[in-house]
Amino acid sequence: MPDNILKFSMNRCTSVERLANNTLRSVCRLQDTFTRASVEILAALPDLEIIEVRAEFQHEWLTPPDLDQVLRKLPGMRVGPGMLKIIKGLLGEGEALRQITYMVEECCHGVIISLTKDILVQAPDSEEGKLEFFSGMVRDNIRLYNRCAAFAPGSKVVEGLEPDK
Secondary structure, eight states: OOSOTTOOOEEEEEEEEEETTTEEEEEEEEEESSEEEEEEEEEETTTTEEEEEEEEEEESSOOOOOHHHHHTTOTTOBSSTTHHHHHHHHHOOOHHHHHHHHHHHHHHHHHHHHHTHHHHTTSOSSHHHHHHHHHHHHHHOGGGTTSSGGGSTTOGGGTTOOOOO
16 A cells, blocks of 8 residues: 555546447546556447446455456346446445446446437527526436536536435
């Protein structure tokens, strides 16, 4: 473990790209003071069925289980409603697995958000209209709450919304 635990930094990003074979690749990367990890899922269109998952996980003191064995349970799962419960049920528990579960979920949310861009361009031009449009999106689909900076707590877009915990 590093000498000074009070020094901490974290970067997490998720990216999604469409591949030529009508597949979406979503990658979540995490690097912090103690961890270097990445999760990649391939989801087939139009059903959003996960067809492949890969992950790497290095941590200062946590040793993850055999990720290839754990992740082989995910292909065949569809990205959509109820996926977090399914992911948790398939991957299991454990401190290292919590981070991997979160990253798989982030990849899935990345896929969903990438497919909503056609809806996003329908937003009105006025600032007031945009605020109402995007607030309505989050109210209609509360899973968007805290999934990007615009939908994060403290943003005007989600002002007054309190998702169930």
